[in-house]
Amino acid sequence: MEEASKRALVIGGGIAGIQASLDLADMGIHVDLIEKKPCIGGKMAQLDKTFPTNDCSICILAPKLSECYRNLNITLYSYSEVQKVEGIVGNFSVEILKHARYVKEDLCINCGLCVEKCPMRVEDEFDRQLRKRRAIYMYYLQGVPAIMTIDKKNCLWFTKEACRICEKNCEKEAIDFNQKDELIKINNIGSIIVATGYNLIEDIDNDILKNYGYQKYRNVVTALEFERMLSASGPQEGHIKRISDGEEPKKIAYLQCIGSRTDRGAKYCSSICCMYTTKEAMIAHEHDNELESYIFYIDMRAGGKGFQSFLRRGEAEYDIKYIKSKIAEISIDKNESPIIVYEDLDTSEIKKLKVDIVVLATCIIPPEGIVKLAEVIGFELDDYNFIKTPPFSPVKTSRDGIFTCGCVHEPMDIPRSVAEGSSAAARAAEIIRGG
Amino acid sequence: MSYDIFLGCVIPARLPFLEASGRKVFEKLGIKLNDIEGFSCCPDPTGIEQIDHKTWLTMGARNLSLSKRGNGSIISFCSGCVETLKGVNYFMNKDNKVKDEINKILKKIGKNYDGKTNVKHFAEVLYENLNKVKENIVKPLEGFKVAIHYGCHYLRPSEIINWDDPFDPITIDEIIKTLGAESIDYDLKMECCGNPVEKSDMDLSLLMIDNKFKSIQQSGANCVALVCPACFQQFDFKQRELNKKNNSNYKIPIFYLSELVALAFGYKPEELGLKFHRVQPKTLLESLQFSAKI
Amino acid sequence: MSVINFKLRNQVIKHNASLSYCYQCSTCSGGCPVALLTQGKYNPRKIIEMAILGLQNKLIKEPNSSIWLCSTCQKCVELCPQKVELTEIFTLLKNKIFEDGKVPEAFLLQGQAILDSGIAIPYSKAIISRREKLGLPEIKTAPIKEIKLLLKETNFENKILKGSK
Structure with missing residues (x-):
């Protein structure tokens, strides 16, 4: 790989992180997009419509989700978290913990046979506890990547060493109870964008x-x-x-x-x-x-x-x-x-x-885990634990080469999150391209 | 364990039977109450404080300075006294200027108050000694369906009272359940009884307590438990007044928390002076196999 | 006519700075049991508004001020999103009305009892004998001389006299 081909890392696959990733990819920069949840989409995927146009939220979002998945310049790490960041602006190394889904990503075709048979009923986080899901589940209907995940905390095999009925029913033999969490190291990262969204x-x-x-x-x-x-x-x-x-x-x-x-x-x-x-x-x-x-x-x-x-x-x-x-x-x-x-x-x-x-x-409110992430990456937070940025450089954090966009920066709506996503992408590209 | 008992005005001078049950309960628990000479009115947080804060602070600080400070400092059977004494502590410790100003006045009578007398409500102490309470129960209060009235000043302002949740309290519920009685939830459980506004608008005061009674009647409770003498008067005295005024027919027995504890400890109704209640609890007590000779 | 009196407002703020935090959201009035039952005749938000504006005539000088309808239940104090200490501010205002000599009679009666005996409710003969029957000890309350001295110092005596006229 050429020395010039630095990559960008985007943490958080909500609308802000997605927009930043797509913009960077369009500039020909390789993006590693990290999402903590089993699928990208963030809060916008949970919304019915968006203001002020009342457009269908998922209809706008879905093409962007699949573009993130398809684009050769984007490597998507879902169900993953950043563990460690080393190096300096222009040359970071990042360690990522990829949680085991216990489902082989290359084999699962999201047919749903496993879900039908799973006997467990647990509260569905995506539906804000208003519905039950199974222990093996698709995070949400239109989720990307369209791959099942076994929720270890509730799966009978992991809690009581019983069942494994999903395994018996999977025609693609995609279930893998032996999968382990993986530590992945990515080098050669020029800049990082933090877009980890918000909680309520x-x-x-x-x-x-x-x-x-x-x-x-x-x-x-x-x-x-x-x-x-x-x-x-x-x-x-x-x-x-x-x-x-x-x-x-x-x-x-x-x-x-x-x-x-x-x-x-x-x-x-x-x-x-x-x-x-x-x-x-x-x-x-x-x-x-x-x-x-x-x-x-x-x-x-x-x-x-x-x-x-x-x-x-x-x-x-x-x-x-x-x-x-x-x-x-x-x-x-x-x-x-x-x-x-x-x-x-x-x-x-x-x-x-x-x-x-x-x-x-x-x-x-600021997203869960922001204090730890701020420590790992080394940027400052404001009085309320949102990411601190200077007024005339609103997507720049206190650490060189680290940018931010979306609600982790401060509460904002979708149009502004998208604008900040593009803005952060431009600033991140400056470092990678500007050399 | 021992406390200096601060009786205040309403209980000893108007409702001494409440004092009787209180003293008995603590004697049984092995918690000594020391009588101190020379206390004045606390003074009333809904009376004197409202018209003269400085007088309220001065008299309160004088009272607090009299405590011999046994291991528990001051205990009171009255939520109003507790609010005043905790409040005086709060204001004097919050601002040294206030402390100096009040002590300058106290100096005229040769007294000084350093802001360090600890104050507790008797229900607070009961809750802290719930295991001891449990050990002493000889006659669980089966069949008592109790509508608890916490009363505002037992809980609020939380910054001063610093005890239990101001809107979702649990302490008295826990004590009532420990006694073997049932705590009955009712819509207006957390509403004010209306006693303080009788000083300015009797009709309003009556309306407030009337609403509470309606809510309690709907709940299926057969009695009320409370921890404040002002609330007690409002609940016990106003039923007859309301019945006369509105043609209603309230006969809800009102118990002080200490009376219920004492009954569970095996004291007889006549030892507790329950006959001095305006709404006689006799019928209820008879139906629940408690000695009816009151 | 309502006259804006910044002196009054500044006095209140000096005593309790939380007055200036109020953004008139109506949490207090919406949660107030008395406001509901009096159909808004008593309205804690309005009293705070008048204090912010320093409407001395309405707050202090007007007879039968609605401020006396506050039941001191302290719900507003616990609910206020800005932690405005409403009851403390009302206490200050009521104290000012007292200085002016216009309080409901019941407060004066309590004040007079304190002046006379140091306690709000004097012990009647009937109560003393009832206490004996209940096996309760004799109560030795504060020496009235001490209390009188203190109440002279705080000017309470004069204010009660003024109110009783």
């Missing part, structure tokens, strides 16, 4: 959500859960139903700033919720045009292109009622319908509203 406040701390009855009242769900409920490939196959009784909701309330902009949780604005609650209310309205939607907000933050008119459309065409009021707590009635008491700040009246479902717009 419900992933770590339910104390903040306690007053809203989350996980106590079944008809109180988070926005990402609701996104799965809206999705045609989700647990309710695109029919919005109350979790308590399967009834179709007639009134849905969306509560903003849950865990964000508060001294009791995240002190920053989660940035995307003002828009996505409107989007979710619009889509829900398209499912049932008699549905009443209420969005409770502190301040409406519609700073993006087309955002203000998006809100106006929500009000005019989708009958969304925007109510300026922060909700303190939720109770329920005998039918488990959430009851909200609030002060309508337009009139100062104290009102009561009974709805069928409450959707909590929970706050974006």
Whole structure:
């Protein structure tokens, strides 16, 4: 290999990391794309639609996913994590831990026979625990790579040395219980892009959500859960139903700033919720045009292109009622319908509203493992544990040759994540090409 | 183990039977309560503090300075006293200027307070000694379906009280379950009883407690347990008033937590002065095979 | 007419800086049991708003201020996303009203009892005999001289006198 042909490493296969990888690949630079989950796609793959155009999320994402898989300039390491980074800008060496899937990647054709027979039922992470999956599973329907994975924690062979029924049913003989985790070393890396995305406040701390009855009242769900409920490939196959009784909701309330902009949780604005609650209310309205939607907000933050008119459309065409009021707590009635008491700040009246479902717009938080990754790679984090960047070089981290894009940098929407992905790719290429 | 007992005003001067059960329970547990001479009103956090914070701090600090500081410092049977005494500690330790200002006043009577008297609610001490409580139970409270009323000042402000969860508490539930009784959940469990607002709006105060009673009746509970004398008066005294006013028919027996513990420890209702309750618990106690001679 | 009085606002902020953190989100008023039952006649958010603006006439001078309807349940304090110490701020405002001599009578009665005896509820003969029957010890409360001295120092005595007029 020529000295000049340095590679780029992208950590995180969500929309930001995918965009960065594709841009670099198009420039003729070889990319190693590392994804912790069994498939790339990230949070965008879990969404039903995207604002402000209300395009189908997976329809936009899927071609990019397969392009990442097909492109000869991209080597995809799914189910893998970065362990060690050595070297300096222009010449890093990276050690990657590739977790065993116990499925041979070159043989599995994603036919699903193994899944049908697997006796285990475990909570599906992708569907935010709203559905059960099996111990051998496809991370999600359109996932890339389209290869099964055995979840070691729940597989009967690994927990009780029993079963192995998937092995017996696989016509391709793709199951391999002897597979081991692999340590892979990649040398000759010119620059690295960190795009490990985000978590949500419900992933770590339910104390903040306690007053809203989350996980106590079944008809109180988070926005990402609701996104799965809206999705045609989700647990309710695109029919919005109350979790308590399967009834179709007639009134849905969306509560903003849950865990964000508060001294009791995240002190920053989660940035995307003002828009996505409107989007979710619009889509829900398209499912049932008699549905009443209420969005409770502190301040409406519609700073993006087309955002203000998006809100106006929500009000005019989708009958969304925007109510300026922060909700303190939720109770329920005998039918488990959430009851909200609030002060309508337009009139100062104290009102009561009974709805069928409450959707909590929970706050974006830095991704799990970011502190460790920052140590491994050696870049600084800001006060909230997002990646620190200088104001006039917004994708550059504190370490030379390391760039960032997407929500690991700070909460942002998809268009900006894509823009940052391209931006980080350009900066990474500068180092590799600029020599 | 020993504590200096801070009785306050409402319990010893209006509801002494609550004091009787409290003293008996701690005697049985082997926890000594020392009577100290010279305590004044704590003073009332819903009264004096509201009109004169400085007076409240001064009198509170004077009381705290009187503790002989046995191994547990001060214990109180009253949530209001506990809030005041913990609150005075909080404000004096938060700001040295406040401490100096108050001590300057205390100096006039030859006293000084360093901010270091530890204060505990009696339910706090019971919870910490739950095993001992368990060992002393001779008559488990089977059949008691208890609607627990924690009361605001037992929990909040959490920064001052520093005990149990301000909205989702467990301590009294655990004690009630340990006694063999059942804790019944009800919708308005965490709502205020309304006692403090009677000073400014009696109708509002009555409305607040009326809502609580409605919620308790719906829950299927057969009695109430609580840990604050202001709440006790609100719950025990206001039933008759409401019945007169609204034609309702409340007869919900109200127990102080110490009374329930004492009953489980085998004390007879007549030893505890249960006859002094306005809503007589006699029928309930009879139906649950507790001596009815009250 | 409402007159904005920054002096009052600054006094409150000096005493409790958390007032300036309020962003008027209405978590307090939405969670307040009294606001619900009084249909917003008592509204903690509005009181904080008036304090921020320094509306002295409305807060201090107006008789029967709604501020006395606060049940001090401290729910708002626990819920406030900005950790504004509402009850402490209300206490300061009520203290100012007291200085001005306009408090509900029940507070004055309690204050008077403290002035007279050092305790809020004096021991009646009936109670003393009931205590004996229950086997309870005699209570020796604070020497009233000491308490009187302290209450003179804090100017409590004068304020009670002013309020009682």
